[in-house]
Amino acid sequence: MSPGLVLSLLLAAASQTAQVVGVHDGDTITVRMDGHTEKIRLVGIDSPELQDERAAYRDAGYAARNYARMRLGGETVTLEADPRQPDRDRYGRLLRYVILDDGTNVNEEFVRKGYAHVFDKFQFSLKSRFKASEAEAKREKLGVWSLPPGPWRDTPTVH
Numbered sequence: 001m002s003p004g005l006v007l008s009l010l011l012a013a014a015s016q017t018a019q020v021v022g023v024h025d026g027d028t029i030t031v032r033m034d035g036h037t038e039k040i041r042l043v044g045i046d047s048p049e050l051q052d053e054r055a056a057y058r059d060a061g062y063a064a065r066n067y068a069r070m071r072l073g074g075e076t077v078t079l080e081a082d083p084r085q086p087d088r089d090r091y092g093r094l095l096r097y098v099i100l101d102d103g104t105n106v107n108e109e110f111v112r113k114g115y116a117h118v119f120d121k122f123q124f125s126l127k128s129r130f131k132a133s134e135a136e137a138k139r140e141k142l143g144v145w146s147l148p149p150g151p152w153r154d155t156p157t158v159h
Contacts, residue, residue, distance in 0.1 A: 114143020
């Protein structure tokens with residue numbers, strides 16, 4: 001059996017259907033499934049923080065959240081676990097790929113459109129594919145790639 005087929009089978013076995021009931025930012029949503037709500041952290045991506053003190057980064061964070069709301073609000077999605085990631089992050093959020101009915105991997109779409117970058121800190125199965133999408137967004141200077149250089153995970157503190 002090919003590695004791609006094995007990965008597809010693993011992902012299919014770990015998938016769930018859910019309705020998006022809230023969008024917190026460009027990489028965190030809330031869904032309703034099996035009669036309860038769960039916070040979902042989108043695997044493999046990181047979007048700018050809404051509370052960043054740098055206006056350009058904060059604006060990019062709001063743009064990512066607004067796009068996520070437009071794309072996902074009220075949608076029924078498929079959530080897929082990644083075999084290289086734990087089930088939950090340190091904040092208790094489920095770590096999942098979010099897949100639309102047409103097969104679009106929203107996590108990758110957000111990277112390709114510049115609303116997020118690849119979260120290099122962690123290993124995940126689709127990382128090389130996401131990195132190719134990120135390279136495309138960088139070439140086109142989309143979203144976060146139009147911002148001045150600087151880490152967007154580190155929110156400056158005022159002394």
